[in-house]
Amino acid sequence: MKAVIQRVTQASVSVNGEIISCIGRGLCVLIGLKKDDNAADMEYM
Numbered sequence: 001m002k003a004v005i006q007r008v009t010q011a012s013v014s015v016n017g018e019i020i021s022c023i024g025r026g027l028c029v030l031i032g033l034k035k036d037d038n039a040a041d042m043e044y045m
Contacts, residue, residue, distance in 0.1 A: 001031070001034070001037045001041045002032040004029070005028075005029050006028045007027060008023070008025070008028045009024070009025050010024055
């Protein structure tokens with residue numbers, strides 16, 4: 001499990017060129033999970 005937290009002035013998520021969601025100033029959080037991650041891994045994060 002990995003996480004990246006980044007301050008942004010603006011951010012958006014797009015799929016096939018279509019914007020799905022966007023925000024102004026705030027936090028962008030990206031989380032990567034794998035099959036063997038468990039509750040203990042989540043608590044650690």
